Amino acid sequence: MDHHVNQSGRQKVDADLRAPLRWLFAPRCVVCGDPGLPDRDLCAACHAQLPWQGPACTRCALPLPQAGICGHCLQHPPPLAAVHAAFDYAFPVDALLPRLKFHHDFAAGRVLVQSMCAQFAGLERATTLVPLPLHRSRLRRRGYDQALELARPLARALRIPLRPELLQRQRATAAQSTLDATARKRNLRGAFTVPTGAALPEHVTLFDDVMTTGATLHAAAEALRKAGVAQVEAWVCARVA
Template structure:
């Protein structure tokens, strides 16, 4: 049976009634987006940063730490600095199931990363199954899935396995984070190993989780490992 058409006289009121609202300020959003133009312009888009860890810098280059101790990542790209309102939007997604915030951020990520070299696979940083069971969803996957679709990238959410239940990284200092993640990841490559992988995570602080995942991928035979993150903590 053919679905009934909406009377033309009702279309305008319905569009007005369900028009997107900005998740930051509440004003009308841009067409099809829950974000207004002013708040989009005011997001803390990252400027100059270290090419290997995305730490904000006065000018493009590599930071002293990466020059002295090259990390296992060939490059890191962050869409934003971890500042207002990102420091509100990401926790809304991560801890409060605010998937509208996730949609807005994924759209911004696609805009930001569209011009970067294309990897063979986008791999979200995996949650341990116990934490996934408690939370009910994986916030990195919730961002990576629409990002991969928008950029037409293969999403390999089954490539990286987190088999070690670690203490929450936010409770630890930098050295303890490294110890906490040692041996936490393994690679499941039955479906073939991509040569160029981009790891994806929501927030990068010290980079311990991404580094541990990168080490596991390199040991498995991946030749180039980069990371894309939504926000970088300075």
């Protein structure tokens, strides 16, 4: 029998086998469990509830009535040239992020990455995406870095070089969630460093899962700028208002 016919036949059989599998393993919504949208683990109703961020401060991503620069950033310019958040920290994102961060729920992370890709695709691309690192002691306890788990597929989808080694967390700090704004800044003083001799791009976009006061991102941006990076921006999955 002709080899081309054999190959064509095998392809048809493979396609026929995959068809019922697509039905058997159709996407399920990671929020409510209902059938998901095609190629997405989120149903139409939960997708409609995603809290996409609207008008916000261009320097800190704090929600505003209209886009611009908030009063605080005008009076105290931050070390970040710009911050872009995909979402406000609200349902269902405020449920999905903790599931990824504390419960090894990578399906929740996949949904967030799919949504962030759509939100960030039209932004100016930096030469490098750098996820905020965990200190090695916390990484050992948790087993994975949630910012890196989100940044890796995001960088791949948007074709941005990913350089997690460009920023290191040299000091184990207290959990930021337990501190007020002043203590957060003090807690992060000298927490980040750039390896000596690292090849530095001119433009870096930091990535983190959640931005609250911005103290962590600011400390990382200051370390990069001190090392010689000309422009540092940030992308975050969600911004706490």
